[in-house]
Amino acid sequence: MRIAEMTFVEYEARLRETDPVVVIPAGALEQHGPHLPLATDAIIPTRLAEMAAPRINGLIAPAFTYGVRSQPKSGGGEHFCGTTSLWGSTYALMLSDVVQAFGRHGVKKLVILDGHSENQHFLVEGIERALIELRRDGITDMRVIRLGYWTTISQSVQDVLFPTGPVNWDLEHAAVMETSVMMHLEPGLVRLDKIPDEPMAVFPPYETFPLDPRPIPSCGALSSARAATAEKGRVVVDSLLDDFATIIPSAFA
Numbered sequence: 001m002r003i004a005e006m007t008f009v010e011y012e013a014r015l016r017e018t019d020p021v022v023v024i025p026a027g028a029l030e031q032h033g034p035h036l037p038l039a040t041d042a043i044i045p046t047r048l049a050e051m052a053a054p055r056i057n058g059l060i061a062p063a064f065t066y067g068v069r070s071q072p073k074s075g076g077g078e079h080f081c082g083t084t085s086l087w088g089s090t091y092a093l094m095l096s097d098v099v100q101a102f103g104r105h106g107v108k109k110l111v112i113l114d115g116h117s118e119n120q121h122f123l124v125e126g127i128e129r130a131l132i133e134l135r136r137d138g139i140t141d142m143r144v145i146r147l148g149y150w151t152t153i154s155q156s157v158q159d160v161l162f163p164t165g166p167v168n169w170d171l172e173h174a175a176v177m178e179t180s181v182m183m184h185l186e187p188g189l190v191r192l193d194k195i196p197d198e199p200m201a202v203f204p205p206y207e208t209f210p211l212d213p214r215p216i217p218s219c220g221a222l223s224s225a226r227a228a229t230a231e232k233g234r235v236v237v238d239s240l241l242d243d244f245a246t247i248i249p250s251a252f253a
């Protein structure tokens with residue numbers, strides 16, 4: 001189901017014969033605290049897509065592993081070593097080129113599964129630009145959906161993740177949700193002895209330019225990740241896979 005591991009002959013036949021859903025995981029290379037790998041935002045949607053594939057007739061495209069520039073209030077910002085990003089304009093053009101190629105090769109159902117919140121508006125620009133170009137060439141039968149993988153996490157799952165009460169989702173960077181999901185999906189990549197437990201970041205209501213890094217926790221996580229567990233990660237992943245199995249086929253019905 002990984003397109004990168006198929007031959008072009010196999011891929012072409014699969015497109016023609018089964019009209020699959022192609023999933024592009026959209027991640028980032030961004031600091032995720034001292035305990036999670038830089039590619040966390042690519043690893044999670046890639047693994048989710050691979051696990052969902054049998055239930056959605058899915059093929060998985062190589063992930064976009066460089067994301068749109070990290071914002072201080074959602075990913076810590078660009079000043080961390082290893083946070084390696086694209087300007088939004090570059091990103092939208094790259095995505096547009098790839099979406100167009102999939103459309104020209106006969107993909108009719110495309111899911112962009114986003115793992116990095118800063119990508120979202122530039123994903124939309126790339127998708128819309130690609131569809132305009134395809135339409136100009138008479139290709140009108142491709143549909144694309146953009147889905148942040150976390151979007152459907154229900155209140156009952158949030159109650160498991162955060163039993164002490166609601167959280168600020170913007171500050172969940174490298175915190176309980178991502179850490180729990182990685183502990184479940186990729187336990188070998190989580191540095192358990194480095195999980196940070198610093199208080200939640202407090203930002204002013206404005207943004208300063210040049211960047212004032214002082215409100216940003218130097219550990220990189222914007223909230224404590226101490227309450228993360230692999231079991232919480234399992235609950236999140238199982239519910240997301242059920243959601244995808246319903247949402248994605250119905251989006252293309």
Ligand SMILES: [Zn+2]
Pocket residue numbers: 032040041115116173174178
């Ligand atoms: Zn992340």
